[in-house]
Amino acid sequence: MRDDHPVDTAAVIAVRGLEKTYASGHQALKRVDLTIKRGEIFALLGPNGAGKTTLISIICGIVRATAGTVTADGHDIVRDYRAARSAIGLVPQEISTDMFETVLDTVRFSRGLFGKPRDDAYLEKVLRDLSLWDKRDAKIMTLSGGMKRRVMIAKALSHEPTILFLDEPTAGVDVELRRDMWAMVRGLRERGVTIVLTTHYIEEAEEMADRIGVIRKGEIILVEEKTALMQKLGQSQLILQLHPPVTALPEELAGLPLVLSDDGYELVYTFDSQADRTGIAGLLRRLGDLGIGYRDLQTRQSSLEDIFVTLVRSQP
Numbered sequence: 366m367r368d369d370h371p372v373d374t375a376a377v378i379a380v381r382g383l384e385k386t387y388a389s390g391h392q393a394l395k396r397v398d399l400t401i402k403r404g405e406i407f408a409l410l411g412p413n414g415a416g417k418t419t420l421i422s423i424i425c426g427i428v429r430a431t432a433g434t435v436t437a438d439g440h441d442i443v444r445d446y447r448a449a450r451s452a453i454g455l456v457p458q459e460i461s462t463d464m465f466e467t468v469l470d471t472v473r474f475s476r477g478l479f480g481k482p483r484d485d486a487y488l489e490k491v492l493r494d495l496s497l498w499d500k501r502d503a504k505i506m507t508l509s510g511g512m513k514r515r516v517m518i519a520k521a522l523s524h525e526p527t528i529l530f531l532d533e534p535t536a537g538v539d540v541e542l543r544r545d546m547w548a549m550v551r552g553l554r555e556r557g558v559t560i561v562l563t564t565h566y567i568e569e570a571e572e573m574a575d576r577i578g579v580i581r582k583g584e585i586i587l588v589e590e591k592t593a594l595m596q597k598l599g600q601s602q603l604i605l606q607l608h609p610p611v612t613a614l615p616e617e618l619a620g621l622p623l624v625l626s627d628d629g630y631e632l633v634y635t636f637d638s639q640a641d642r643t644g645i646a647g648l649l650r651r652l653g654d655l656g657i658g659y660r661d662l663q664t665r666q667s668s669l670e671d672i673f674v675t676l677v678r679s680q681p
């Protein structure tokens with residue numbers, strides 16, 4: 366670890382100056398610094414090819430970094446690989462397991478790979494938590510897609526890791542199952558497991574994450590508490606239903622952040638809800654002076670999706 370980074374005792378994963386250039390010459394990670402706090406749910410968001418899987422693969426010891434260091438639960442992932450790796454459970458994007466094995470044998474075998482002594486009571490608890498206990502003697506090939514995914518999570522938890530990585534946990538999963546997964550992940554966090562997830566579903570991050578990191582072209586461009594992020598970068602809009610409609614905005618309103626719909630019925634005013642003055646009172650007064658009437662008004666807060674799209678587009 367470099368000297369200019371004080372050790373954060375709450376950090377369960379510390380990534381410092383991490384770089385990865387593939388043999389093709391492609392630079393997938395550019396000096397990434399990232400701290401994951403113990404007990405949080407951290408969502409890593411980024412467009413396709415941003416470097417999410419590369420970052421996770423390095424932390425999990427599957428891909429070797431070109432430069433930089435990572436510690437997991439205090440263990441350097443290169444110098445102290447076994448200890449670092451045993452602190453981590455990884456649920457990969459693809460379902461990869463022996464389809465002819467039973468559920469219980471699969472998780473027992475996985476636990477054994479980490480050199481942990483057999484502990485059927487612990488594995489029973491994991492399978493019960495994932496609603497898989499009734500299926501413990503079923504061959505994996507006979508399970509539904511959602512159950513197979515849960516087996517992958519049970520496998521990742523079999524050696525009692527303190528950190529769980531979920532790479533696109535709900536890709537291609539229906540809405541109901543996605544909600545079950547979210548509830549289950551929250552349950553794991555309540556039992557003290559730190560969760561790092563990557564997702565394409567912004568709604569998933571909005572729903573689940575305590576903190577959000579945005580990665581783009583191999584660089585972490587932002588790490589923020591979700592609520593602070595939404596307050597800071599979120600914009601609010603005031604939507605006025607005009608009555609009667611207008612064909613164009615008068616000159617007097619030029620320069621204000623106003624957009625008139627094509628049919629002239631809707632006027633949208635964008636403002637910063639954190640600012641001392643939103644300008645709404647002044648706007649409504651001016652509309653009144655100009656004889657522009659409205660019969661309804663609502664406000665809308667931008668979603669994490671709006672924020673994400675703006676962030677990813679705005680960077681050069």
Ligand SMILES: Nc1ncnc2c1ncn2[C@@H]1O[C@H](COP(=O)(O)OP(=O)(O)OP(=O)(O)O)[C@@H](O)[C@H]1O
Nearest residue numbers: 387389391393411412413414415416417418419420
């Ligand atoms: N083994 C490899 N050799 C060369 N380039 C690679 C290799 N693996 C990944 N890359 C490239 O590195 C970049 C980052 O890939 P990575 O899989 O980490 O992105 P990602 O953010 O996980 O994307 P996705 O959301 O599509 O899974 C991409 O441009 C990818 O083509």
